[in-house]
Amino acid sequence: MEKTFQPAEIESRWYQEWENKGYFAPRGGDKAYSIMIPPPNVTGSLHMGHGFQNAIMDALIRYHRMLGDNTLWQVGTDHAGIATQMVVERQLEAQGTSRHELGREKFVEKVWEWKHQSGGTITRQMRRLGASLDWSRERFTMDEGLSRAVQEVFIRLHREGLIYRGKRLVNWDPSLHTAVSDLEVESSEEKGHLWHFRYPLAGGEGHLVVATTRPETMLGDTAVAVHPEDERYAHLIGRMVALPLTGREIPVIADDYVDREFGTGCVKITPAHDFNDYEMGKRHGLPMINILDDDAAIGGEAPAAYIGMDRFEARRKIVADLDALGLLEKIDDHTLKVPRGDRSGVVIEPYLTDQWYVDARALAGPAIEAVENGSIQFVPKNYENMYFSWMRDIQDWCISRQLWWGHRIPAWYDDHGNVYVGESEAAVREEHQLADEMSLRQDEDVLDTWFSSALWTFSTLGWPEETEELATFHPSSVLVTGFDIIFFWVARMIMMTLHFRKEVPFHTVYVTGLIRDEDGQKMSKSKGNVLDPIDLIDGVDLESLVSKRTAGMMQPKLAAKIEKATRKQFPEGIAAYGTDALRFTFYSLASTGRDIKFDIGRIEGYRNFCNKIWNAARYVMMNCEGEDCGQDESLAYELGLADRWIIGKLQETEAEVSRAITSYRFDLASQALYEFIWNEYCDWYLELSKPVLWDEQASAEAKRGTRRTLIRVLEAWLRLLHPLMPFITEEIWQTVAPLAGKSGPTIMLQPYPQSAPEAMDSAANADIEWLKGVIVGIRNIRGEMNIPPGKQLTALMRNGDNDDKRRLQENAPFLRKLARLEEISWLDSGEEAPAAATALVGQLEILVPMAGLIDKDAELARLSKEVARLEKDLARIAGKLNNSSFVGKAPADVVEKEREKMLAQEQALQQLREQEQRIRQM
């Protein structure tokens, strides 16, 4: 074995082996366990969030596979309509062409080409993480089977009246030329203005003043609204106003939506370009005047003078024109929420168009109930509130998109505007008995990407066929995802699955936090703070990192800033930490219910942990290879104290790790493993094995027992650790397992260690704690007195009880070795003690004679520090016990515990004070 752990070669070798041998496919077990991966964008690449979530899913999957469950981790990718189409359009633009020049068919071909070219990136990266996905079942949301499921769902929902077409105000993205759903709009505060305009009363006696943040929409005003109880304007209700620049007259109406305190208390109403105004327009039967075209330039029924003008140019022009007419009263600064497309970043326009909708309200009822009655549980639970509040106020879901990349809507129109929904034109003709000469054209639009994602848990298993997989693996066990797509995806999956399967899509939703950078900032390309999980695995030099982070930056200033920050944070680039270290870092940070600041320091620590594991195995192999490791049950072996202790600790750790994984506390699982492996197995057990293995006097039975324990405990914790660190555990297990009497082609399919409570050994624990106490006591004296670590010491024991005597008797060789003592002896009660430094373990006093070694003042300082600590503690306990209400009201066992503690502390204090006296008198 190499002296240090070298992950790179090991990882690629093992992953290939696992995949080639088909270990990822479901097998065995009557109990099914399944996870459907949240399908990443097929042309995307892996980010830290994927890395984190996949690490968690893989741990769950490997854990259940080792438990012997019939385990499926379903893999697949998403066509990601808008995102993918945008990428390809940008490429076309760079080539000096456009999708419109190509035409629909050629364009879609191009996108498929791009999919074939770049579609392997993310799946390759997922392999690098060690994800044990069943690649033989890989699906794509636009492959044949899933497309069939999409069509089936659309047609059935339409038949049931749950999908309908309607002309409504939608969120229109003027750069992408498509409608988007409410969820795809992000509002943020931006600085703007509040313009106050005078609208003259028809008839000419005076005016009223309206305030607006969007002057250009006044071209489409069809009313001015005031509050019904607003005395200032009561006399105007029902009168007409001459709308400037348009030659139209519009009424003054009363509606209690109007806030009297805001602006002037008069609101211009533009039903075709504002959601609130749209509702008010419907209430009052106002006309809807569209004044925009698809680019959000002025169009429609706007006055000819403005037609064709860009919306922001029109705004300036209209303000100027009104000003020229003397109708501009004032302009105030005003911050407002501006809605922008989450993909395009441009300002979204409310726009009247024909779109397809899902009646979400009807589907929401059962979906709410499923969470209310616990059929689906969120972890952590507080996300259920977020889910409920959205679901109880759900709006109909606009599912049509004016794109070319996606599932085309299975609807056909005749020349009279009739709509026919069916699986194909032929099917539609047949069903509706339409004559062949009657021309039909298919709806141009495609479905929202999330429509197909909503079917993911069952469409991947072969639905609408009633396949065996569907019967076995659906509902899936758990969904692992981020809170940011609870509405986009989780809620819609629950609705669709309940409707079509009459069962939940998953029993548990484990909501992970977001991975942020070390300052708590969201990682984003434009901030230049993105970490690529693959770079953490393989390492990256500074120049590559800088050029990666600044590539494609439109603003040179920003690029320079990013470069500077990157050079400062990673002056040496990023070291190669390996997959296991990265994964373990994710687990250690994965406490539930909070976002994760990714601290690069952590991964280094866990890389070191890998190295520790590697070297522990090296030590074990050096001492066990070619030796009798006690696997021949006919030969007697003897388990010493340390052996019994570490076996018991292993049981405790096994129980803890299982408990943690079952409750999705990967931070606790990783911590339990780290602590056991490093602080107990390596720091203490391996050290305690040396005196036995290296002692020529030790019996063959004792050595056999020690080797047996060394190798068997190691083999067990490798399995215990495997779901979190798959590669290093597999590599080491291959060499270790045979010595532990285990065999098999892979650790992946070995049984997961089960805790055996009967092997826990509290007597051994107590003895080891005593032993540690004595050793640490002596080391403390050595450390604080500046006695060289190599210097052999003499220790005298005094005032011990029978347990102390037995323990010392049994463990003298360990004490000698681990505390570096050349001599240990008991001091009789009458015997005069030499000048010495002291440590206490219970009542037992350990004296390290000071002759020539110890600085008297240093020892006094050390003692008085200890005395002060005890005095403070004692005062606290005494205070409690002198308080009659504590003694009276606290439970008896708590009081008793305090009494015992006080007794022990008093005795220790007395011993230390006496020692202090003795030293002083020297």
Next chain:
RNA sequence: AGGACUAUAGCUCAGUUGGUUAGAGCGCUACCUUGACAUGGUAGAGGUCCCCAGUUCGAAUCUGGGUAGUCCUACCA
């Protein structure tokens, strides 16, 4: 505006039903190449558990009120 979450060591975070000497990792200090590992070992320093009030014999933990931060939803033209 409504709601959720967070506040514990220099940094990143644990802390289960109220009773612990409040813990871990990283960082820091001192010493040490001892036959698995310097990606290591040993010892150590470091905390007003955000603030105030309350409940209680007892509060990091429970209740109320503040402060600060993060986020979600809905928005006033």
